[in-house]
Amino acid sequence: MDLAESLNVSRELRVAQRFYNACLEADLHPFPAADPHYLKLIRSIGGFPAVDGAAWNSSNFSWFNMSAHLTNYGAQGLYDEMLPTLRGDTVGLVVNDLGFDATVKLDNMKKNSSRAYKRNERRMRGYLRSFNLTEDRITEVIDGVFAFWREALVAIKSEDWDSEFDITNYYKIAWNKEEEQWSYGSAFVELDKICARHPEAVANYLAMQLLYAFDANLKDVKDQRDYCTTKMRTSMWPLFKKLHLAENLSEEKRLGVLEIAQAIWNNWRKIVEEVDWLDSEARKDALLQVSRNPEFQFGTPADTSLTDQKIPEILRLEVVDDNYAATNMNLFRLKVDIERFRTRHSVEEGFMISQREMIMDFRENNTNHNLIAAFHGSFLEPPYYHRSWPHSLKFGTLGFEAGQYFTTVVT
Incomplete structure (x- = not known):
């Protein structure tokens, strides 16, 4: 709760906890x-x-x-x-x-x-x-x-x-x-x-x-705790995404991810400099792209802003005392409203980036036109990254995904 207080989401977390307790106490099997x-x-x-x-x-x-x-x-x-x-x-x-x-x-x-x-x-x-x-x-x-x-x-x-x-x-x-x-x-x-x-x-x-x-489709009542946890987290995912990133995006992880991303980008620069199948105009454009060393970030301002806008929606969830069915219906309606939020309040320019589809978002700095590559938080966890994995595995997972998106920028 201290972390939630520091992030100003303690009220939303209390609503989530109320739902979780109601779910645990309900007869679902x-x-x-x-x-x-x-x-x-x-x-x-x-x-x-x-x-x-x-x-x-x-x-x-x-x-x-x-x-x-x-x-x-x-x-x-x-x-x-x-x-x-x-x-x-x-x-x-x-x-x-x-x-x-x-x-x-x-x-x-x-x-x-x-x-x-x-x-x-x-x-x-x-x-x-x-x-x-x-x-x-x-x-x-x-x-x-x-x-x-x-x-x-x-x-x-x-x-x-x-x-x-x-x-x-x-x-x-x-x-x-x-x-x-x-x-x-x-x-x-x-x-x-x-x-x-x-x-x-x-x-x-x-x-x-x-x-x-x-x-809930439980095979046994002993599965109810896991079901309630999953239902709470998936229905109120903006809240738990914010809490998770704040708690788990350590400086060690930041540096580890940046090391991989920079290595992949440097390798692209070397490839562009050495390949002999590009014509002069294509090589010029590609060299211009790779000469701009990206500024790597974690989360885009638009993505963070959108998540922060969705979190207060959780306060609309009515947890009805001694009536889990009513609470359950309210939760399902809330989950759909959160998923529709971006469409209802679409104010961003260009693509609506889906975290489930892209590892990062590229854009240009309006001041110096340098590239900004912002990693989406969901790709900083297994199966894409874990700090204890050997470098070979990290480059085969997160590095592979990053390389694919660097390709779209370079070419």
Whole structure:
């Protein structure tokens, strides 16, 4: 907590600790699928006909809208969102794979004895039994979902790009944006026709996908501590990234990483000076690049600023006393909001750098035009770097990655 105080994130850390304690105290094994808070949410976004029976009204159901609501909780509906990687780009929608524990394909849905069939049947049967449905009713519901899957697998393979589908409601539900939006390609159009023939099965499937997202899926109660730790860290990652870097980016590590980076850059300079396959103009440009000795940093100002902007979002998490289901739903919503934060508040110029995709970010110093190479913190840990590794391994991991990105600058 002293470190959090020094970094001015102690309030956020206390929220994280409250969630962690609530998670440890909850009954997560077996998963309480029939919790009334989960069921209330499902009913509010599309319904659960397997449970509600005649009370469920298909005329009010929209597979597209229910899938949009599922994206707000990070659950896998019939489509998923692709957040933009360039400033000014829009969010893209892609049709999801179908299934729970195993992706269903046309070939593994031909026989009820296939591994994919059995794993998905087992998952659905477990959730439906939580609602005290009869075995006959459960089998009927599962058969309906499989029938929908088989038709959908054929429909979504279409590649007719002349079709268009209104996706405005997705933007209203997920982003609170009112402007008209369209998707081009026949996958949504064809899927819409299939869903119209299987509305009850689709609603049941999407309801169980939401439960699947909330399910800790513990094999044993002894695994709960690890699950709670992972869930807290991955959902509130900006906070723990900041704490981790502050605690672990020692001067020894800084010097070790800089030694590797400088050695790789010096080697590039030697290669450019000695190669004989470059023409005079290309050699001139390359020599100009390698003559500028980079200033190596750890974390870019934009990256650090963005992380710092995301951390206060954690304060929005409501940890509901004695009600883990409500807390769990709030956490999933928070995680999605944090992932969408950059898109909602995109003010940076040029590329939106993903820490999972690039080891470093290159830019020019506006004063002297020297190169600045900023390492992203996630690449300063195994499997890329550890201070105790021999030099041969360090150069084979971090050095290899750095060399690849130096290539883009030199060439």
